[in-house]
Amino acid sequence: MTTFYSLYIDGLFIGIVISLYLIIRLWGLLKTPGANYLIWAIWCVVIWSFAYILEISFRDPALKYIFSIVTFLGIPFLPLAILSFVLTYTGRGRWLTGGRFILLSIVPTITLLLAVTNSWHRLLWAEIGMPAGSTVGPLTLQPGPWYNIHVAYSYVLILVAAVFLVQIATQSPNLYRFQARIMLVGMILPWIVNVIYVFGLSRNSSIDWTPFAFTLTSIALEIGFLRYGLMDILPVAQSTLFNAMRDGIIVADEKGRVVEINPSAQRILKCEGDRLIGTDIRQVLPAWIAWKTEAGNATETTHEISLGLTPDQRCYHLRLTPLTGGRGQVTGRLVTLTDITEQKQAEDQLRQAHEAAVEANRLKTQLLASVSHDLRTPLGAIMGYAEMIQAGAFGKVNEKQEHAAAEILESANQLLVFVNNLISQAQIETGHVVLRVEKFEPKELIGAVRSTISYMAQKKKIDLQTEIDANLPAQISGDAYWLKQILLNLANNAVKFTEKGSVKIRLYLPDREHWGLQVIDTGIGITQEDRPRIFEAFHQIESSPARRRSGSGLGLSIVQQLITLMGGEILLQSEVGQGSKFTVILPLTAA
Numbered sequence: 001m002t003t004f005y006s007l008y009i010d011g012l013f014i015g016i017v018i019s020l021y022l023i024i025r026l027w028g029l030l031k032t033p034g035a036n037y038l039i040w041a042i043w044c045v046v047i048w049s050f051a052y053i054l055e056i057s058f059r060d061p062a063l064k065y066i067f068s069i070v071t072f073l074g075i076p077f078l079p080l081a082i083l084s085f086v087l088t089y090t091g092r093g094r095w096l097t098g099g100r101f102i103l104l105s106i107v108p109t110i111t112l113l114l115a116v117t118n119s120w121h122r123l124l125w126a127e128i129g130m131p132a133g134s135t136v137g138p139l140t141l142q143p144g145p146w147y148n149i150h151v152a153y154s155y156v157l158i159l160v161a162a163v164f165l166v167q168i169a170t171q172s173p174n175l176y177r178f179q180a181r182i183m184l185v186g187m188i189l190p191w192i193v194n195v196i197y198v199f200g201l202s203r204n205s206s207i208d209w210t211p212f213a214f215t216l217t218s219i220a221l222e223i224g225f226l227r228y229g230l231m232d233i234l235p236v237a238q239s240t241l242f243n244a245m246r247d248g249i250i251v252a253d254e255k256g257r258v259v260e261i262n263p264s265a266q267r268i269l270k271c272e273g274d275r276l277i278g279t280d281i282r283q284v285l286p287a288w289i290a291w292k293t294e295a296g297n298a299t300e301t302t303h304e305i306s307l308g309l310t311p312d313q314r315c316y317h318l319r320l321t322p323l324t325g326g327r328g329q330v331t332g333r334l335v336t337l338t339d340i341t342e343q344k345q346a347e348d349q350l351r352q353a354h355e356a357a358v359e360a361n362r363l364k365t366q367l368l369a370s371v372s373h374d375l376r377t378p379l380g381a382i383m384g385y386a387e388m389i390q391a392g393a394f395g396k397v398n399e400k401q402e403h404a405a406a407e408i409l410e411s412a413n414q415l416l417v418f419v420n421n422l423i424s425q426a427q428i429e430t431g432h433v434v435l436r437v438e439k440f441e442p443k444e445l446i447g448a449v450r451s452t453i454s455y456m457a458q459k460k461k462i463d464l465q466t467e468i469d470a471n472l473p474a475q476i477s478g479d480a481y482w483l484k485q486i487l488l489n490l491a492n493n494a495v496k497f498t499e500k501g502s503v504k505i506r507l508y509l510p511d512r513e514h515w516g517l518q519v520i521d522t523g524i525g526i527t528q529e530d531r532p533r534i535f536e537a538f539h540q541i542e543s544s545p546a547r548r549r550s551g552s553g554l555g556l557s558i559v560q561q562l563i564t565l566m567g568g569e570i571l572l573q574s575e576v577g578q579g580s581k582f583t584v585i586l587p588l589t590a591a
Contacts, residue, residue: 248337
């Protein structure tokens with residue numbers, strides 16, 4: 001099974017789990033008008049999705065065909081279930097009599113029967129074929145005459161339901177509009193997705209994304225249904241749902257008198273609801289007039305307030321929503337108090353932690369720079385004396401002494417690269433990198449790098465090659481110091497991770513406006529999984545052959561950051577066990 005189908009099936013399973021969760025939530029509300037139709041609609045989505053998964057997964061054509069029929073236990077009845085729910089939800093449930101419901105069910109029922117008996121008449125599917133080029137995937141179905149009738153009828157039912165929701169979303173009081181709009185979006189989405197599938201407008205027209213879209217529809221309908229029910233019973237004093245809310249709720253009329261208050265608000269404001277109802281809301285919320293003036297007739301305004309004395313003070317998110325009458329005039333205000341004390345404390349802790357991290361990073365960078373500078377001075381002395389010993393400045397040296405001096409020099413060079421990388425990283429992090437553009441000769445750049453790593457290459461018996469493109473100008477403008485750092489880090493890594501074969505350093509001219517550096521090795525290569533992170537600071541490849549090699553994990557990070565500062569780019573080609581090629585492309589400014 002391809003990755004695409006695996007991901008698609010995983011998505012359908014997630015949709016099924018969500019749908020079953022919604023059914024469980026709604027099961028306790030079966031006595032609520034419309035809940036039974038909503039549960040029916042969600043069951044249709046579950047049946048459709050599950051049967052579609054089996055149709056895609058099975059390789060046997062007969063089984064695929066059976067489960068394509070099973071999907072029609074849900075597909076034709078889903079639009080009817082949604083329409084029935086919307087009719088009930090929008091107050092038109094009395095229209096849906098038993099006789100009318102039977103009439104509306106005729107087309108879906110015929111569609112199901114034709115799906116079961118399609119092999120006799122071909123009215124629903126004219127042709128049925130296996131997936132193109134594979135046994136995995138949905139069947140290829142050529143629509144028959146009745147299929148178009150079924151699709152048109154389903155679209156009409158969905159359209160009618162959407163029209164009723166549009167009326168709620170545009171004509172009802174503000175308090176109800178938001179819920180209706182959520183449901184309306186959920187209605188329109190599967191319609192669009194199904195049109196794309198039916199008319200083959202997508203790249204992969206064999207896959208039907210409609211079950212996903214109807215899962216979202218179920219969520220939207222359930223959200224709107226529950227929220228609508230809540231707002232509908234809000235003015236009713238001592239409502240079970242109203243009293244059970246964790247958020248504090250206060251209803252005040254336009255004169256600022258408290259009309260209703262739930263137990264949570266009484267607890268938050270430390271007052272008794274019976275005594276507060278009918279009194280001025282400013283007794284518990286002194287800033288009421290200012291909030292009301294600021295809000296005007298706006299849909300909603302929010303504030304953050306603190307109540308109580310330290311250390312028991314609590315923070316609340318206050319939402320002020322106008323309530324409107326039938327003519328659109330504001331008749332009162334709904335106040336919602338949500339406790340955000342823990343959230344504010346978490347934000348403060350996060351801010352403090354961020355400040356501490358920034359300070360720690362600054363101190364770390366400062367320490368790296370200081371320690372690295374202190375290390376570079378004695379390193380210079382070590383390298384200088386080692387070179388003098390090699391040159392015989394203190395007398396004739398034998399072969400063992402010369403070898404020892406070369407080892408000291410090679411180790412000191414490696415340590416110097418490490419120290420320079422620490423200093424470079426500190427400079428980059430603090431923004432202290434300054435590019436000094438001057439004339440330099442490419443041959444001097446490549447010669448300096450070769451002299452630094454040549455002993456390590458000879459020691460490992462690696463063929464170290466250098467090449468300068470004849471078309472490259474004799475002099476180029478750039479920062480020779482940082483360019484040397486770039487090339488030295490790349491070449492040093494190449495030698496470090498190559499056990500046999502060669503390392504080639506090449507300067508060339510890819511086009512008239514750019515010049516390039518290339519470091520090519522025959523080493524261990526870099527896996528596909530490691531490539532996205534090799535340019536991260538302090539990251540090292542975890543594979544065992546590479547992990548045994550020492551290093552700070554800074555080299556490639558510094559290389560990438562310097563190249564970015566220079567306006568260039570770095571490219572990587574690598575094959576495990578065959579080697580790697582790093583290519584740096586930089587703007588060309590000939591001196």
